[in-house]
Amino acid sequence: MVLRALRGGARDLRSRVGLAATPLVGVAPSALLALLLLFPAHPTSGGLSAVALSAKVEAASPTSIASPMLAQATPAGTGIRGRLDIRRLARPVERRPDVSAVGAPGPRDLNDLRRGVVYLESAPRAAFDEREPGRAIMDQRNERFVPHVLAVMLGTLVDFPNSDRTYHNVFSLSRARKFDLGRYAAGRSKAVRMDRPGVVRVFCDIHSHMNAFVLVFSHPFFSVTDVDGRYALPAVPPGTYTVVGWYEGEPRITRTVVVPATGWADADLIVP
């Protein structure tokens, strides 16, 4: 119902966005946007290697840039910032006990489970203005999706390069986006356009322990936290908002925040 309202053009000041069960809203991660500005229309196999790009995404602050369009209509230097304090980190998914194997499997990397996502439950009208769809990367390295959590705007094309020597087969059966990229080898990449808001759980059909999340937002007020849980939602117009802290598949905490006419609002969120 919420989605229908959004697609029907109901862009009132307090348009709600997201799925009925797991409301999701937010802003494109600024690091990603910065990269897109640096490398516009970056092809999957050209320019910088997919691995290098992905590494930059991880290294950069995820919230350094908000929507330029929104920023024009917003007083400079306003927004929400703080920390998503995750008290109990999730455990990485273990490999299934492979009793049929004649030997132990090779080494693999574990998911980085220190990051969550913070977003506004509802967003200002200007947040829904049309904009160019971006491009993002979720790499496959050492039997792990990197990053483990990716947050993107609606319409973003997400590349899934394979940087391992073995085959991978990325797929999702999530309602927000069902896809199956089939098997492909190292050095190759396939892309999926995220064309519905929601949570897309990503898996590998060959390695059952590989899993990741792509959060697809209809507006740009979201931020993937850094490893210490810090986040910033820049260019949020003055007003009262509900901020949501999301971690490993679920919205875990909400908090009402008032953004002043000038300056930043601080909001720390604790996930017990």
Next chain:
Amino acid sequence: MFTGLKALGLAGFVLALATPAAAQWLPDQPLTLAGGHVVIGADVTATIGADDPGFYNYTSYEFSALRNFRLGVSAEVRANDYLQVLGEVRLEQGRVFDIYGLFVRVRPWPQRRFDLQAGRVPPTFGAMALTAYGTGNLLIGQPLAYQYLTSIRRDALPASTDDLLRMRGRGWRSNFPLGNTDPGPGLPMVNTSRWDTGVQAHGVIGMFDWSGSVTTGSLSDPRWRDNNQGRQLAGRLVARPHAAWQLGASVSRGAWLNRTLDGVVPNADASRATQVAAGGDAEFSAGPFLIRGEVIRSRWTVPAVNAPVIGGDLIATSTLVEGRYKIAPGLYVALRGDRLDFSEILGSRLRDTWDADTWRVEAGAGYSLTRNLMLKGAWQRNRRDGGRVRHDDLVAAQVVYWF
């Protein structure tokens, strides 16, 4: 007997796992205990199928692979980087309990891919041993070489070629005049319904993956305890020249007769009656395609007793090709062509294959409701050059849940 009604009920139960309410409490990933030192996984398979009067799908457990409810629970105890204990228990038909695998894995040098395993270890031989069940199986029926019961038995022997020819196409319940004269199930070419007991080594060198084992049973009769003072030696080499390709070769040699026959058959020595097998396999996959094939040739030494004597070894050859194509997210179609050929022997009146040549075509589809809950449907055409029922077209459905 596991009835279709029971299977239907169980299938309904497993399907109920897919409801959103169930999804809240049912695991979708392995359970971890003791800080990650203990990992537990499971798979539940409910299969319903048409009656199989030709016993084409009967296994050495004496039930049809198309009518079964199986619960498998596997566990891995990771003491440290050097030592793990792995085990799997299975409940078949909802009542037959077996410790399928239980072994210690030692990795002497954690940085090197070299392992030693001891206990009831997984099969060394063949490519399909690991893909014959549950989610690993593209279809519902198992490959003929790994399931179909030939007429020969470990505890009974034909006195002449005529005795053997009389049992053509009756492997699910054959009987012979020497040894155990009661009717009973024969042996498959490669038995993956049970695992063998012994030691196994495995290593990876570049694109090559090798393994070897010394165990108590034989390829067609893996065992907990030795029954003939013979040993099975098996080896397998796999090359992966490219991620798309896997090429494998397997060999095995083991004593297959029970020593209870030593006192029955003149000059018999069960430890010298061997099964020798060799196999080659290949797998290619790319995008939505997966194609694999395997050829296995097995020869059993049989003591000669009365005329007309079984002059040479009994030989069986299996040929299998199967493929899968993903047509949409969560949905695939699959096809398998499979045949089993037997060598000829000379009876007092005719020359014929010692068991009836059999072939099977199976086509099916799989649909994943969630990542770890899958529905499968399959149609199977079986043909056999002998026996009472020479053809059988069957349909089956299966629900698989795992974590």
